[in-house]
Amino acid sequence: MTLRTTLDFLLHDWLDTLSLTSRERFTDHNRETFDAVLDTCERIAREKYAPFNRLIDVQEPHFDGDKVVLPQATQDAHDAFVASGMLSAAQDYALGGMQLPYTVELAANAFFSCASVGISAALLTGGNANLLMAHGTELQKEVFAKNEFAGRWAGTMCLSEPQAGSSLSDITTRAVPDTGSSTPWEQDPLGARYRLKGNKMWISAGDHELTENIVHLVLAKIPDADGKLVPGTKGISLFIVPKKLVDTQGQLTGVRNDVALAGLNHKLGWRGTTNCLLNFGEGKFSVDAQAGGPWGGGAGAIGYLVGQPGKGLQCMFHMMNEARIGVGMAATMLGMAGYYAALDYAQNRPQGRPITGNGKDPAQPQTRIIEHADVKRMLLAQKAYCEGALALELYCARLVDEQHTGNPAEVADARLLLEVLLPIAKSWPSEWCLEANSLAIQVHGGYGYTRDFPVEQYWRDNRLNMIHEGTHGIQAMDLLGRKVLMDEGKGLKLLSHRIMATVHRASGIPALALHAKALGRTLQDVGEATQQAWSTGVPTDALANAVPYMQAFGHTVLAWIWLDVAACALDNDPAQSEVSTQGHVGCARYFFHYELPKTKAWLAVVQSRDMTCATFPSEAF
Structure with missing residues (x-):
């Protein structure tokens, strides 16, 4: 296919x-x-x-x-x-x-x-503009979002700093009111105007010449009355900081904002996309000194407040959640690209001979490696990982459409389901489609490790996705520490009801009945593990094994996806006369025989609240 x-x-x-x-x-x-x-x-x-x-x-x-x-x-x-x-x-x-x-x-x-x-480099532009459509003023939408949608300008998200990667509460970029202009800072038409100083790290597409301007969305802290930064996330606000200053008509003013490229990061993969360290307000481009500059005031990059002061993280999550689906899809497609390359290689590479009753006959012609059982295992794993992940991402996208256009009951259910599934939509493809890339290299043998074939690049590109938009560990803590508990567990209950609906449906299909029974048992195990993890009420006890929990949860979700997909395929083609139906049903069988049993080992440490990793002495390493 x-x-x-x-x-x-x-x-x-x-x-x-x-x-x-x-x-x-x-x-x-x-x-x-x-x-x-x-x-x-x-x-x-x-x-x-x-x-x-x-x-x-x-x-x-x-x-x-x-x-x-x-x-x-x-x-x-x-x-x-x-x-x-x-x-x-x-x-x-x-x-x-x-x-x-x-x-x-x-x-x-x-x-x-x-x-x-x-x-x-358009990776984040759409998400940037969508955030402004949700949280920006009418003029911010008109000037910034519309120009991004038109492709005239690009957009970024600037969260991490050299000393604060995933821990956004520790950012030190500060924003102070720009009081030195004839236009009152709080009445600037483009938004309350601030001056920003600080450094941002790992900014994808942070600088380039593909568009005439770049719109940075920057998280920064507004100091309190004593000039001190408020600890934690409460003081974090969100600002539009354009690379080049613009007027209220969306035209460039000819003034360069004080946003400077401090360096390019050279990564293992994604080498075609610029990844930058940016300095804001360090004085390389002094807005005050440039002739024709529209504003005076103190030094610093000019930024416009988005939303309310101190609410920047809530606004940014609008973009981050969209980006997490995007990361999951990117990981899926990299896995898929590797799978297609491995499939093509396996179909055309002759090596080895079939084993008959008398062993191998060297006089017989070589067979294509796709005829070997272990190569089929590796290809089937890739197909199950990647096509399953693709179905998951599209299911989440369908929930987004339900949120925007469904009736009130559909909107509420879609919101809850999406909250629970987002950590899986980001993390599962980034782990298992990366494994698919590794298997693609293995199918190629030694050739896969060379740059003569594309599969090594796919692996390098995909390795970033376990870090992108919230690391694996952060997604796991979000899932077990927040998502399955929110609204008194309503999201988890709703997901369980959806899964059980598929279980009941598939129980009546002979080819899927045993799979349905296995999924029902695993879902029960996940529920019991969730309760056991939180039975002491102590977060450190529950979250010590958050990643194994997420792995088991993710495999359970993917088993559900595959069971539902296979049921749909058999509805259309009960006799499995089409090879596409054989592919869907075969992938489901593979997943239930080879992958779902892994959940028992993962859930065992969750249920027992095993503290081996949490209590291991740092000195013992």
Whole structure:
């Protein structure tokens, strides 16, 4: 099966995406418009992205002393993506959007990630603009978000600092009111105007020349009345800090804001995307000294407050949650790209001979390695990991559409389900599709370890996703420490009801009945482990094994996904006459035989509240 046929099945047979067209927002769409969007993205990815995936890995971005230099292929791919309209695909017609369901938008963008995940600097632009649409003022939407949707400007998210990666409560970037202007700082049309000073690290697409401006969304702390930073997250606010200052019409003023590139990070993978250390308000570009500068006042980069002071983290989570689905999809597509490469290699590489009753006959011709059981095992694992992860990401996207366009009951359920599933949507593909990339290398043998074949690059690119947008450990603590407990466990109960609905349905299908029984038992184990983890009421007891809990939880969710997908395939083709149905049912069988049993070992340490790791003496290392 190709990526396109897999997407078509998941979108239309499994998720029934066409049913969304009965809702007012999507009434202009039908199967033809959805297919046209997928066709366009598939073509652009094939022509502008895939041929240059190795090029952008070798020709890394570099700073020439004046600007960041990228290969021309990156500019061409970016321009083609912008021209496709996909930056604003899900937005209102009034914003130049297509009012596409987010499910279709995510599926269409999958082609770009599969073709070359590192080539696109538009990674965060859409999320940046969507945040401003949710939390910005009307003028901020008009000036900043619309120009980002149009592709004229790019966007970033600036959270981490050199001394504060995942621990945002420890950031030290500060923002003070810009009181030195003739325009009162709190009455600036673009938003209450502040001056920012500090350093931000790991900023994807933080500097480049692909667009005429870059809109940074920066987390910073506003000092208290004594000029001190408030400890923790309470004082964190969110600011728009453009690379180049603009007027209320969205036109560049000719004044460079005091945002300076301090260095490019050189990573294991994603080498085609700039990753930056940025200095805000360090004086390299003095806004005050530049002729024609519209504002005076103290030194520092100019930023405009988004939302309320002290509420920046809540605003930023709007973008972070969207980014986590994006990271999960990127990890999925990198795994998928490796799987397709390994499948092609296995189908064409002759090596070894079949074992017969008399052993191997050296006079017989070599067999393709895809005929060997262990190679089939590795390919089947990759297929199960990647196609299962793709179904999970699209299911989460469908929940986003329910949140935006469903009836009140559907909206409430979608919100709760999405809260519980987001840590899995980000973490599970980033772990198991990375494993798929490792297996793709193994299928290639020694060749897989060379740069003559693409699978080593896919692995390098994918290794970042376990860190991207909240590390594995943070996602695990979020899941066990917050998500399964929130609203008195309503989200977990709702997910359990959905899973059991599939269990009951599949119990009546002979090919899936045993799988359904196994999933029901595992779901019960997860529930008991959740209770046991929190039985003492002490967070350190519960969270000591948060990662094994998340691994078991994730495998349970994926087993549910595969059972549901297989049931849908058998509904369409009970006799399994189509190879696609055989693929879906075979993947489900693999997952239940080889993967789901792993949950017992993971849950055992959770249920016993094993403290081996937590209490191991630091000195003993």
